Amino acid sequence: MSERHHLERQGEGGLYETLSRSNLVTTKGWYAAAGVLFALTAAAVGVFLYMMATGLGVTGLSRPVMWGTMIILFVFWIGLSHSGTLISAILRITQAGWRAPVLRGAEAMTVFALMVGGLFPLMHLGRNWRFYYMIPYPNERMLWPNFRSPLLWDMVAISTYLTGSILFLYFGMIPDLAAARDHATGWRKKLYTFLAAGFRGSHSEWRRYHVASTLFAVLIIPVAVSVHSIVSWDFAMAMVPGWHSTIFAPYFVAGAIYSGIAGVITVMAFLRRVFRLEHFLTVRHFDNLGKLLLTMTLIWGYFYFSEFLTTWYSRLPEDWELISSYGTHYLPLFLVMLTCNFLIPLPALCLSKVRRSIPAMFAVSLVVNVGMFAERALIVVPSLARRNDPSVWLGYFPTWVEISYIVGSVSMFALLYVLFSKLLPVMAISDIKEHLFRTTDRSIGAATVPSVAQEEEGEGE
Amino acid sequence: MSERSRTVVIGLFDAVEEAGAAARALRTLPLPEADITTISSVALPDGAVVSDPRPIRFPWAVALFWFVGAVSGAGLTLYSYLVYPLVTAGKPIASVPPTMIVTYELAMLAALLATLVAGFLSIGLARYRARKVFDPRIHEGKIAVCAAVEPGEQALRAAAALKEAGGAEVRTEEGEL
Known part of the structure; x- marks a missing residue:
């Protein structure tokens, strides 16, 4: 590489300082944010303990609406988790040139969203202290999990995805932890020395590291798809109007990717602003993510319309009653979903001005996730509230206990992110360095354009 | 000292081209490809400076x-x-x-x-007690070219080759490559 590459221009020492600002500088704002988020999370934990002591009667759950806000939050957070690792894995495999600044934030989002989402089925159990009954191990109670229950499938799938996502996040971080080890002092040095596991950056280490990273990416993609399919089967395997549908698995996966991409955009915009990463998370990244979000808006709209049209035309009584309730009892929720998931994002994301405006993209990403929450609520509640027997039809509205879980889950997710940003490298430093190292300015006629060097498949074998 | 520990000559280089010239000089000593490596903060393409002959299984x-x-x-x-x-x-x-x-x-x-x-x-990760050769200045943009050598004459010749190729602070230490 005879031309001056972009990494030389940046200066490696300065690059590390800039990208590790979140680890190196602790502001009063950080303490304030962490304090407020911790207080909100602790309050939600307190409410949960109150619910444990008094029973599920303090929620809005009833017969027949036995799944409410906790299951909505479960599906919402698992869906949000979907895209982080998936986007990162796909971008790694396709070696997309713009991937580097997006990877770490997206991977961390998956892990934290899964941690939050995975709590809700356990909270919903009722006798929460008996959650370990779901784990298959020899015991004297003659109890064994019933693998025909979709709850068990959830546990197996989410455990696999959480484990895989943590490993994927950790493995991708090893070179950055090695860099942090060599810059840090005190307890941080000890922590990073342990986590970096002796990685130095020798040629052989890098080669094997890339093979293992690619392998992780290849393995995590089908797991990500399977997890949300299995979450959808919690619903689709039941003979309940609106749930028992073959389209549910792909529809859930599409919805999860949709909300996940919106989540990645929210997190990216936040990180960019707070840690002053304007130079690395550029308008181009938001433009590209905006195009992905636009694609998913269309796919989500297609799936929804396809499912809706089938019911609309065939008019099976039980399904038609359910759909009709979207125009009466659940009209506000339906309008929120339709507006936030389709009517706003579709025209907005078609405009390059919106995609290239970071505040606008931040706003669109939040709107999409509000819409996705409404969509999850519309999946869970109306199908139970309008089941086959009209004599048991009943409404559902969350109580203050469940509303505190909504606030608590958002604050817990944000708290985990805030702690992560303080402790571990929040940007994929080695990937950014590698991208800059491979980028040189190339003259084409009178123009100078950045050019990224990349090996062809199979080269060097 | 572990059984894998050997005498290693290390030189620091500013650019890939210099590191490549140093690796070529080491090969002409002659040193086998498996005994020469780089340590860098970014992954270098295979063959840019050294090649890794060991298959990944x-x-x-x-x-x-x-x-x-x-x-x-x-x-x-x-x-x-x-x-x-x-x-x-x-x-x-x-x-x-x-x-x-x-x-x-x-x-x-x-x-x-x-x-x-x-x-x-x-x-070869998580071997915390192993003493592997390393130089933290790779995080300042340096590329370390390292060669496992026999102590004595071969070590001196390898150090001279690294210096001649433009290597800074060429040194010899005991450790794993």
């Missing part, structure tokens, strides 16, 4: 563990059907769809765990 271990996980998943569900034959809503006791789901998930879990373990073993 650990993906086969991952494939093997995928099958182990699949067999475990299938075994767990089938064992459950045999030992705890619960009748549920007229469904068959040995139901295939749950078996497929649990088998698939456990296969993927085993493969993911195997990737971490096999990756660590292949890279």
Whole structure:
């Protein structure tokens, strides 16, 4: 590489300082944010303990609406988790040139969203202290999990995805932890020395590291798809109007990717602003993510319309009653979903001005996730509230206990992110360095354009 | 000192081209390709300075563990059907769809765990007591070219070759390459 590459221009020492600002500088704002988020999370934990002591009667759950806000939050957070690792894995495999600044934030989002989402089925159990009954191990109670229950499938799938996502996040971080080890002092040095596991950056280490990273990416993609399919089967395997549908698995996966991409955009915009990463998370990244979000808006709209049209035309009584309730009892929720998931994002994301405006993209990403929450609520509640027997039809509205879980889950997710940003490298430093190292300015006629060097498949074998 | 510890000559270089020239000079001493490596903060393409002649075989271990996980998943569900034959809503006791789901998930879990373990073993990570040669100045943009040599004449010749190629602070130390 005879031309001056972009990494030389940046200066490696300065690059590390800039990208590790979140680890190196602790502001009063950080303490304030962490304090407020911790207080909100602790309050939600307190409410949960109150619910444990008094029973599920303090929620809005009833017969027949036995799944409410906790299951909505479960599906919402698992869906949000979907895209982080998936986007990162796909971008790694396709070696997309713009991937580097997006990877770490997206991977961390998956892990934290899964941690939050995975709590809700356990909270919903009722006798929460008996959650370990779901784990298959020899015991004297003659109890064994019933693998025909979709709850068990959830546990197996989410455990696999959480484990895989943590490993994927950790493995991708090893070179950055090695860099942090060599810059840090005190307890941080000890922590990073342990986590970096002796990685130095020798040629052989890098080669094997890339093979293992690619392998992780290849393995995590089908797991990500399977997890949300299995979450959808919690619903689709039941003979309940609106749930028992073959389209549910792909529809859930599409919805999860949709909300996940919106989540990645929210997190990216936040990180960019707070840690002053304007130079690395550029308008181009938001433009590209905006195009992905636009694609998913269309796919989500297609799936929804396809499912809706089938019911609309065939008019099976039980399904038609359910759909009709979207125009009466659940009209506000339906309008929120339709507006936030389709009517706003579709025209907005078609405009390059919106995609290239970071505040606008931040706003669109939040709107999409509000819409996705409404969509999850519309999946869970109306199908139970309008089941086959009209004599048991009943409404559902969350109580203050469940509303505190909504606030608590958002604050817990944000708290985990805030702690992560303080402790571990929040940007994929080695990937950014590698991208800059491979980028040189190339003259084409009178123009100078950045050019990224990349090996062809199979080269060097 | 571990059995893998050897005498290693290290030189620091500012640019890939200089590091490449140093590696070529080391090869002409002659030193085998496997005894020369670079340490850098970014991955260099194979052959840019040195090549790694050792084949990477650990993906086969991952494939093997995928099958182990699949067999475990299938075994767990089938064992459950045999030992705890619960009748549920007229469904068959040995139901295939749950078996497929649990088998698939456990296969993927085993493969993911195997990737971490096999990756660590292949890279040589988590050997905290091993003394590996290293220079933290790679984080300032330097590329360290390292060669495992015989102490004495060969070490002196390797150090001279690195200096001649423009290497700064060429030194010899005992450690793993």
